[in-house]
Amino acid sequence: MVLDRLKQVAQHVTGTTPPPHPFDPLSAAEIEKAVALVNKEHGPLFYNAVTIWEPRKAEMLAWLADPDHTIRPHRVADVVAIKKGGMVYDGLVDLDEDKLLKWESNEGVQPLITMEDLQIVEHIVREDPKVIEQCVISGIPKEDMHKVYCDPWTIGFDARFGNKVRLQQALMYYRPHIDDSQYSKPLDFTPIFNCDTQEIIHIDIPPVRRPVNQAPPNNYHPAAIEAEGGYRKDLKPINITQPEGVSFKVDDRIIEWQNWKVHVGFNYREGIVLNNITYNDKGKERGIFYRLSLAEMVVPYGNPEHPHQRKHAFDLGEYGGGYMTNSLALGCDCKGAIHYMDANFVNRAGASQTIKNAICVHEEDAGILFKHTDFRDDSVIVTRGRKLLISHVFTAANYEYCVYWIFHQDGTVQLEIKLTGILNTYAMNPGEDTRGWGTEVYPGVNAHNHQHLFCMRVDPNIDGPENTVFQVDAKAGPGEVGSAENKYGNAFYAHKTKYSTAKESMSDYDGSSSRTWEMANTNKINPYSHKPVSYKLVSREVPALLPKEGGLVWKRAGFARHAVHVTKYQDDQIHPAGRHVPQTSGEPSQGLPEWIAKHGDESIDNTDIVLWHTFGITHFPSPEDYPVMPAEPMTLLLRPRNFFLKNPALDVPPSYASTPSQIAAKKAAVSNVDKASRAV
Amino acid sequence: MVLDRLKQVAQHVTGTTPPPHPFDPLSAAEIEKAVALVNKEHGPLFYNAVTIWEPRKAEMLAWLADPDHTIRPHRVADVVAIKKGGMVYDGLVDLDEDKLLKWESNEGVQPLITMEDLQIVEHIVREDPKVIEQCVISGIPKEDMHKVYCDPWTIGFDARFGNKVRLQQALMYYRPHIDDSQYSKPLDFTPIFNCDTQEIIHIDIPPVRRPVNQAPPNNYHPAAIEAEGGYRKDLKPINITQPEGVSFKVDDRIIEWQNWKVHVGFNYREGIVLNNITYNDKGKERGIFYRLSLAEMVVPYGNPEHPHQRKHAFDLGEYGGGYMTNSLALGCDCKGAIHYMDANFVNRAGASQTIKNAICVHEEDAGILFKHTDFRDDSVIVTRGRKLLISHVFTAANYEYCVYWIFHQDGTVQLEIKLTGILNTYAMNPGEDTRGWGTEVYPGVNAHNHQHLFCMRVDPNIDGPENTVFQVDAKAGPGEVGSAENKYGNAFYAHKTKYSTAKESMSDYDGSSSRTWEMANTNKINPYSHKPVSYKLVSREVPALLPKEGGLVWKRAGFARHAVHVTKYQDDQIHPAGRHVPQTSGEPSQGLPEWIAKHGDESIDNTDIVLWHTFGITHFPSPEDYPVMPAEPMTLLLRPRNFFLKNPALDVPPSYASTPSQIAAKKAAVSNVDKASRAV
Numbered sequence A, B: 001m002v003l004d005r006l007k008q009v010a011q012h013v014t015g016t017t018p019p020p021h022p023f024d025p026l027s028a029a030e031i032e033k034a035v036a037l038v039n040k041e042h043g044p045l046f047y048n049a050v051t052i053w054e055p056r057k058a059e060m061l062a063w064l065a066d067p068d069h070t071i072r073p074h075r076v077a078d079v080v081a082i083k084k085g086g087m088v089y090d091g092l093v094d095l096d097e098d099k100l101l102k103w104e105s106n107e108g109v110q111p112l113i114t115m116e117d118l119q120i121v122e123h124i125v126r127e128d129p130k131v132i133e134q135c136v137i138s139g140i141p142k143e144d145m146h147k148v149y150c151d152p153w154t155i156g157f158d159a160r161f162g163n164k165v166r167l168q169q170a171l172m173y174y175r176p177h178i179d180d181s182q183y184s185k186p187l188d189f190t191p192i193f194n195c196d197t198q199e200i201i202h203i204d205i206p207p208v209r210r211p212v213n214q215a216p217p218n219n220y221h222p223a224a225i226e227a228e229g230g231y232r233k234d235l236k237p238i239n240i241t242q243p244e245g246v247s248f249k250v251d252d253r254i255i256e257w258q259n260w261k262v263h264v265g266f267n268y269r270e271g272i273v274l275n276n277i278t279y280n281d282k283g284k285e286r287g288i289f290y291r292l293s294l295a296e297m298v299v300p301y302g303n304p305e306h307p308h309q310r311k312h313a314f315d316l317g318e319y320g321g322g323y324m325t326n327s328l329a330l331g332c333d334c335k336g337a338i339h340y341m342d343a344n345f346v347n348r349a350g351a352s353q354t355i356k357n358a359i360c361v362h363e364e365d366a367g368i369l370f371k372h373t374d375f376r377d378d379s380v381i382v383t384r385g386r387k388l389l390i391s392h393v394f395t396a397a398n399y400e401y402c403v404y405w406i407f408h409q410d411g412t413v414q415l416e417i418k419l420t421g422i423l424n425t426y427a428m429n430p431g432e433d434t435r436g437w438g439t440e441v442y443p444g445v446n447a448h449n450h451q452h453l454f455c456m457r458v459d460p461n462i463d464g465p466e467n468t469v470f471q472v473d474a475k476a477g478p479g480e481v482g483s484a485e486n487k488y489g490n491a492f493y494a495h496k497t498k499y500s501t502a503k504e505s506m507s508d509y510d511g512s513s514s515r516t517w518e519m520a521n522t523n524k525i526n527p528y529s530h531k532p533v534s535y536k537l538v539s540r541e542v543p544a545l546l547p548k549e550g551g552l553v554w555k556r557a558g559f560a561r562h563a564v565h566v567t568k569y570q571d572d573q574i575h576p577a578g579r580h581v582p583q584t585s586g587e588p589s590q591g592l593p594e595w596i597a598k599h600g601d602e603s604i605d606n607t608d609i610v611l612w613h614t615f616g617i618t619h620f621p622s623p624e625d626y627p628v629m630p631a632e633p634m635t636l637l638l639r640p641r642n643f644f645l646k647n648p649a650l651d652v653p654p655s656y657a658s659t660p661s662q663i664a665a666k667k668a669a670v671s672n673v674d675k676a677s678r679a680v
């Protein structure tokens, strides 16, 4: 990017490197500095995470308001590490002062399972005699153990093993050929792996055995497609180009585009974090969101037979949406003119490692932004829209999640998530009944029912941090048909309910009232509508949590019990299922339920608040989802309501505009018609 | 298109014109032939509509199955005409045999209001002394009557006037300057216009008067934007090109694309009609939908004060989504490589007229179609998707509706509707309270609450016309937490309810159970899942009809009382609010309620059925929607479930694919990386 290069030149000339923005993720150098400081006092350790400890909000708001006269928030590393033997340490390292601010041991706590933690398990299971024995029972010769694979998952929580010992469960598969999709050959038993001792401590074996599937492999790789008749040949290229460059400016991690300004952060848990989102409203930079992220998710599976209840992955809290992020490929994942950003993490040994092209930033045409034709004379305005997408894709074992944060010219922020990848599968015998808990998506392959429930954390800053949330329900007006006040029965209105406390705010979606939620600043009234400035959450894919109250998932995934929770802002409340999620029992529930139990009666009216929104889909698999699933999209919108004085995109140049006087005078209209389009 | 040209050449050589496809709209020549035949016997007449009378389904299915040995369905024109004095005639003209099959007079029935009908009113109101008197009362000098405008609407239904006389209500506005948006200067009174005598018969005057708004004009035309600082200058072009041509084939009105085949019809009421939608599943052409269209809509406004209850436009049934269709402009409405189709209609005088470029057909990139990475070795497949859009845009006075029928490679059909244009507005006095029935979107401008409720008509043909509809609700399994059958409480499943009769099928959306509806062929079972082949309706924007039971809108818009109705197929049941909608009282309700009252106990199980789906949004205006509204999208999906044996898009060439064996051998992967993309 031009700005980047100018800055590099400037730094080259002056010989200085500007300090990172306080919201920036830790650089490779910062990660290694933090590790060195910790190692010196407490090493050796297995590093689980070294990430930015985001500046405390009060300090940060002061600095943002006046960076030249305010102390710059220090760079602080948030460290999680494990000692041989299993003790977990949480630490904070001030990188500006080269000192440890905190170093605490935590018993009975298990930080997330890293990619390195996962990778080890497969090697161990292949050599474990008891696992080999089970493979033989399943019909796999013991010479074929190199064809046995496993997707290691955290154990979730299993009361038999508790949380003192760090465990993984190995979901087992067989690949007759190295390139075969293992998901068509699931094995029926589940070894339990001790991460510390690196051994198999138990195997869960079902009462009914299901030998390995004898159906032919079901593959999607090119050789398989060629063998079935080959690829379709009737797709002609679509080229998307920006010969004059992109319309966004990049200043390190701050992206400016169409009046929007946003700092793009990234961490190992949430993946993309968007900070300090502002909109330049005719010269005035107005705050909208202090922070936006996907903070947690849970994928409960609906088969009640043991040990499937353990399948309820918290993909962010138990594995890390950042850690699992794909390195994106130009012209494959991303099309058009693409700006990439890398991500740096720590590895187990304490070195920094980089995922190149972790974040994709690009513009897309968005079709008609607005249009109106006067039917009298066909005078018309038609203006095309644009959107800016900031995205990443992460692979959670079998599934992939494509996350798109989308900015629109009309002030809307959209979150779109596409689910793709492969269904988690389990073995079934010929003629076996799924009992409704799953679908036989291929002979011998049972894909269990499941939900994908995401928790978006919204820290609103609607013209300042003092905000209030209203529930908005569309409601018929009072008065029966025939009454003076509602003679024709057509009265309806937006019924608004203010949430005064976190306890009051615990609310579900109501499709029948088209329920939305407004994050408002009641101190600032729109002079036209006389209503508070606000952003409205419009989210329609909001299934109820199907696992029952009091059950394992309900206890562990407290955030998913309701569509919306609102809490008073607290610096350390980022993770709604807790800081360390694996092997939590849910007794008591961590995260949101814990915070609300403590502070649920405090006022959330006209103060600094956070809105937690759980949304997603319930997925009943079908053969169309297999052997690799076409992307299933879901989306939600954050829309300005009474925030602007008028449509903020009126000054986007129209493709074509003519007025009645121009039509009458047969005068030229304003035309910026796209010249690259062709009629065919 | 190449095929078109080849056919033209062939016709030039042989000197023959092939007959139109039986689903084709009437050509200009056919319209004029029908008019000539009617005029000879019954003229002179004002023509309201001359449109294709679609072939009876039994006859058409026989012909489609074996066109060479079956009698080709005749071309029949469906004619609506009005005689001076107001008598309405419904006729059918067999164009193959040059004869009238039917000619019936209908008293107390009012066919829709055409654009020509609308255009007349403004000229009349400007010269009517009583209207001039009201304008003067509103503060408009009588010399300025040329600055007075009206949006004529059907009267809806007003018991004072009944349905014997054809009426329009004139929503009044003022434009200080010819280029000013009138919607910021609404007038407070409503003249009633007699279409037959072309005179104002009444004026509705509110008890509280609201003189014309004194706020400055609020415009969006280029001069206004220039005066406010001009257009933004930071948008660089995005070019979308298909240098090797498009991937779809056009044979007259049949489009073939990515295994899909669809006949694209168009009529004055519904606009786009898609017929005989099939999917070529590995060489076998499988039926999916016999017919898809938007069949009706209603836009009830929520202000109970007289005469606003009359604002509940049936834009399709009262005006015609086809008649109001925009002529689309390349590089403005449409971007990329575009195939256009024209639309022919009759005019009042009986001549044919053409809307050029009424329908836009084009392809778009659709992002990631599917992706999976093996976390062990980063072997990966990433395949980009494509979609085909068949769209039109219509202008309903102040509003525009952009309708996109979208075909996906994974077998999904999507309907997306974007709302844009201008809010309907009413006058308000300074300091007046909207009482919650609207929003002051600009000083003196009250935009009333309203709903946009669309009725999609789905005539499924899921592997044949014998289909059955199931309601599908996500439901927790039986057994309390701790019980043997549901120890951990995590059991959940898809609860399916078969609709046996139309009365049983009347159902609402349930967001809490993520309700969907499956159109299934229970005679054909997916060999893998053992479930019937089906298409699932996934629709999440399904507000309840807010006008109350027994009220005017509830009575007239029977289709909107429920999200889904299923009826046994009948050839003449196309219009769910009735064939002629204006001035229906709703006593009894026309269309769906009438059909269900008659046939609601007949079996709809495993027979030829139609599913009617009402969806949309409830719109509480805000200043951001004004003076012209950024497009608000809504969408629904029709998804294959248990229809295919596997993901039907597996043979879409991947952008990149590597297998574990290739990774291990460091061998070349399959790469079709998009070459036009650039990193910036």
Ligand SMILES: [Co+2]
Binding pocket: A419, A450, A452, A619
């Ligand atoms: Co899923």
Ligand SMILES: [Co+2]
Binding pocket: B419, B450, B452, B619
């Ligand atoms: Co609206």
